[in-house]
Amino acid sequence: MKEQYLDSVRALLDCPQGERERLLSRLGQAVSAYLEDAPEAGEPELAANFGTPEECAARLLEECDPGAVAAERRKKKKRHRITVAVLAVLLAVMVGITAYLWSNGGFVVIRLGEYDPSDWENLPPNHVIYDYDNEYDSEYSTIGGVLLEAVKSYFSTLFCGDESDVPSGHGG
Helix, strand or coil, X not given: CHHHHHHHHHHHCCCCHHXXXXXXXXXXXXXXXXXXXXXXXXXXXHHHHHCCHHHHHHHHHCCCCHHHHHHHHHHHHHHHHHHHHHHHHHHHHHHHHHHHHHHHHCEEEEEEXXXXXXXXXXXXXXXXXXXEXXXXXXXHCCHHHHHHHHHHHHHHHHHHCCHHHCCCCEEC
């Protein structure tokens, strides 16, 4: 409970790292002392004594240099924008690859473990199925490894024209 409260306050402290650790250390000592006197205290009692995490963080930030707080908030916004931009680019790449595979190679199915061949009847006529069993192929035992090998195999087949490169799959 104490750690959860401190983590909530930590997330709201927009100040330099050293300052944040100093403030959280002091708050942690105060919360520990309070919990020694009132061991049955829960989150509502912590909020009543120290304020909600938002209120507590606001009070602690009043002790910091306003310029440093503003600079940290700018850095936080910049990191957030960069993260959103990277995720948008990754999403665009994934959509592009999916569209490319769909338009040039049909439907791609990647299965792990057991499968029922009768399921293949419901797939479009132009499709590729990659089957992997984790027991026999430990190099590609993760989903990422399976996807990577499937994409490599697909492009090898696409550009080399050799369907024998398709690992334990069935071309359609």
